[in-house]
Amino acid sequence: MAIQVGISACVLGERVRFDGGHKQNRFVVDELSNYVTFKPVCPEVGIGMTVPRPVIRLLQLPSGEERLVETKRQDIDHTDKMNAFTDKIVGQFDELCGYVVCAKSPTCGMERVKLHIANNNTVPGGTVGVYTKRLMAKMPWLPVEEDGRLNDPVLRENFVFRIFTLNDFYKSVRDNLSAKAFVEFHSRYKLVLMAHSPSAYKSLGQMVANIKDWDLDDFYYEYRQLFMDAVKERASRKNKTNVLMHLQGYFKRSLTKEQKAELAELIDSYRSGNQPILAPMALIKHYLREYPDPYLQIQTFIDPYPEELKLRYGL
Numbered sequence: 001m002a003i004q005v006g007i008s009a010c011v012l013g014e015r016v017r018f019d020g021g022h023k024q025n026r027f028v029v030d031e032l033s034n035y036v037t038f039k040p041v042c043p044e045v046g047i048g049m050t051v052p053r054p055v056i057r058l059l060q061l062p063s064g065e066e067r068l069v070e071t072k073r074q075d076i077d078h079t080d081k082m083n084a085f086t087d088k089i090v091g092q093f094d095e096l097c098g099y100v101v102c103a104k105s106p107t108c109g110m111e112r113v114k115l116h117i118a119n120n121n122t123v124p125g126g127t128v129g130v131y132t133k134r135l136m137a138k139m140p141w142l143p144v145e146e147d148g149r150l151n152d153p154v155l156r157e158n159f160v161f162r163i164f165t166l167n168d169f170y171k172s173v174r175d176n177l178s179a180k181a182f183v184e185f186h187s188r189y190k191l192v193l194m195a196h197s198p199s200a201y202k203s204l205g206q207m208v209a210n211i212k213d214w215d216l217d218d219f220y221y222e223y224r225q226l227f228m229d230a231v232k233e234r235a236s237r238k239n240k241t242n243v244l245m246h247l248q249g250y251f252k253r254s255l256t257k258e259q260k261a262e263l264a265e266l267i268d269s270y271r272s273g274n275q276p277i278l279a280p281m282a283l284i285k286h287y288l289r290e291y292p293d294p295y296l297q298i299q300t301f302i303d304p305y306p307e308e309l310k311l312r313y314g315l
Ligand code: SF4
Pocket: 008, 009, 010, 011, 016, 017, 018, 041, 042, 043, 044, 045, 102, 105, 107, 108
């Protein structure tokens, strides 16, 4: 089955905004859509609001509670309807491997959404849109990202990587629940974990080593959350350099002195920021074809997503 990703309908190009417009995102439509099936949702239309419709905003009550109200008629409050809609639709999201939400929206925004208080003031730092806040609380393992943030190469790569990873997890483990499936999945992600979170690399490794002591369902939920938290951490250049050096170690007997020096130079060039990771990875993949190694060949770090997405160009 194709990878399924939820999306704010306006980001996909549907004219569902309050003013009848959309917020289509080119990367989503032109590139990501070649690899995933989008499930568009406009929560405001979902609760019966019209297009066009009155502008709404988030209002913080003196009690601290956040309410979704109409800007010109703050006595018209859509919060309860929106929460009920969210609870119902999240029940249909079992297959989702990610979610792209629309920035700044009081319904869909993921961060720094304006939160109004009395006298036309706003709360510093803002808040999360009422729909997205509930979605993330109910599915804390799900990769969620805003349309605008996808223009940042580092955030884009991490988000897309997590989508492919969660899909891989579901195919490998959920649809085939067994200790063996977990061990195999975890083995393929060792280098990924080393790059994203050396501490999770250790703790998840210990968890998998002790899997026989767990109830398999409990293990599934715990591992999914901890694993998805770990890969959400940014893979630093330092950590990725360590992984490249680790990979380099596997070729120490096969390569000539000159080949080793060339690879070491490329890794160092990546470490100092003069080359993208693509450069040493291309050479490593070349050597891997020439000198196959069963452990390295299964490592997701080598080919985490389709090359055509060009996600490693800016890293
Ligand atoms: S931001 Fe969300 S609620 Fe607003 S138009 Fe887009 S999908 Fe609908």
